[in-house]
Amino acid sequence: MFVLAVGKVACDGGSEAVPISPALMEESFDAEQLRAMGLAFDHACATLGLRETSDRVTDIVAIKIIETARAGESDPIRLYEAVMHWASESRSPAAL
Numbered sequence: 001m002f003v004l005a006v007g008k009v010a011c012d013g014g015s016e017a018v019p020i021s022p023a024l025m026e027e028s029f030d031a032e033q034l035r036a037m038g039l040a041f042d043h044a045c046a047t048l049g050l051r052e053t054s055d056r057v058t059d060i061v062a063i064k065i066i067e068t069a070r071a072g073e074s075d076p077i078r079l080y081e082a083v084m085h086w087a088s089e090s091r092s093p094a095a096l
Helices: 022-026 031-048 056-070 076-091
Strands: 003-005 008-010
Touching: 031 056, 031 076, 056 076
Parallel strands: none
Antiparallel strands: 003 008
């Protein structure tokens, strides 16, 4: 589950949390949005093979989901698809 707590996010409810930008902590999301963000984050972590570690990719996945939710998206599938679109673009030869 996507966990926001004092500037951190954890993958799959793990005990280790990944720090996120303090500016993002100013956001306010309702319970349904947080649930959707959590589902999208868990699915993206599983698809990308991310573990409960504090690494740059996990941090970026969280930020991309938050940015998409901030833009008004609350559907977990579309949140997930936004992250996967970013991931596929960032891995393409044109992005290198």
